[in-house]
Amino acid sequence: MHLLRWIALAGLAGLAASCTSTGSIRQPNMPETITSEKALALPPPGGPSIVNVVQHTRGNGIEQTISLFTSSSVPGQNFLKVQFLGASGENPGTGSAPYHMVSESGLAREMASAVPGVRLATSATFLQNSYGPFGYASGKSRTGDTCLYAWQQVRSSRSAQTQARNFGMIQIRLRLCDARASERQLLGIVYGYTIVGTFNGEIWNPYGLTQGSDPTIGRPGSPIYPDDGGYRNMPMSIGYEPAPATISRGPVRRAAAITPNTAPVLPQAVGPLVPGPDMPQAGAIAPAPVQQQALTASGVTVPSPDCVGDAAMSAACRR
Template sequence: MRLLNLISIVAVAGVMSGCTSTSGSVKQPSAPEAVASEKALVLPPPGGPSIVSVIETKRGNGVEQTLALFTSSSVPGQNFLKVQFLGASGSNPDTGGAGYKMLGETAMSREAFGAVPGVAMARNTTFLQNSYGPFSYASGRSRGGDTCIYGWQQIRSSHAAHTQARNFGMIQVKLRLCDARASERQLLAVMYGYTITGTLNGEIWNPYGDVRGADPTLGRTGSPIYPDDGGYRQMSMPLGYEPAPPAVNRVAVRRTVVAAQPATVPQTVVQQLAPVGPRVPLPDAPAQSSQVVVPGAPAQPAAPAQQSARAGGVAVPSPDCIGDAAMTAACRR
């Protein structure tokens, strides 16, 4: 009887424990989701291209974001800027981890051809470097004249910095950009101007390595520092010291010169008009000719004093002939 009671108690306890283990919460598996542009972990340079949308995928050892960029091209496909943060496992539980592998030249060349279909992409062999370190890119031109580039960069500290359990993080950036009006240099400016806004928590996952110290030439004897990049020969100042000429106030000098000039009073020239008609002599003046004098005309000899006034057409009596009848008759003769 006691054995049966013990078996019953064990059975009830097993049922109760089974009910407790099966009453779990509902969980949605991690999947790519759209986030706001303000939460982008990398940003294009000022002036574009603009961000259309941001798709984020959480990994077990980091986060990956793909920014769809504005596209003005006839080449099939969407322009994008992709960033991937790789750090410690367990960053996002219950999600698969991304492979912690380096970017290889062969793999990136195949990826460039796949991202820009129909365009013959050529790998650039020039060593280039932006603010985050070295990067590479491939470029090509479509049949329609559109220019395309595919750039990639891996930001990771050097092996020498992998000491004392630090600087193990890594950031990978990829850019696909096609444009119908821009040149290769203009598209390449995006690789130089983009900004990473996200980071990995913890000093152990710092992808940038140790902070670079100051220039060792600072404060060292025999290492002059000039304000210009060209050195002393490129500076505009002459050899030796020569005082600058005193400043001249051109406004004051001009006012002085104007004031020193003597004031000139304009002289009014009065031009006398030529007399019109015969001249009438004064009572005590000798009889003269009644010719009209024209300015600039050649001078004519004056008529003799005994010439009768009748020749001019006007008879002017002499003062002696006025008042006396006998003298008046004599003058008429």
């Protein structure tokens, strides 16, 4: 009897639980498309522009693939991939992303998948941007497109991790192919991108200890000069030479040659003729012309000094 009673009670409890169930649908943790404003990393100002952002939430962080504008005949899409690892416990039950050390074989597989059909050569030059050292490989496609694949790991040093902090890590991958850009132009994107995401809590800080200011600031005897936004420890001359003024010259016009027998042509008066004090009035009889005496060999005649004024009417001057 007791056994039957317990079975009946268990059945009633199961029936009650089934009646109170909401029947909600749970969506599995899958990558989702988000807006560009929620991207954890941004390309530099001026491009390439963001096409879309796909985010995958993990149990120990977040992965984002930021697709960039592509102008190339090489198969595939330009992208900036960023992966935040270390924030364990924030998304339980969604699975954790495994950590893989940066290796030559792993990078070779990544490049073959991201830039198919293009032979990339790894640069042996040590380079670093605002977030630390990075590496890259570049090459040309058969059609002449320039391709670049860069990788970077942002992680604090081991000495900083011994203080029970700075355990976070950021993995960055950048794939760029362009039909008109050079290798140096594509490399400028690696120096110009910005990481805008961060971890909650100092324990996951991937950047390590905060660096102090430049010791030369405020110290006497250490001048700081402007040099394209940076500082340089070298003398700089004070003052500058002004640029020479440029004089614009119009077309040169040659004057007509004047021969000894050619008199200069004077401009004619414009408008009505106004009589002067020495000119006869209307209706008056004009005096006889005064005989001029040639004094020069150029053909220009000038009056004699004795024939000026009232003496011009004398018989000697009329000859």
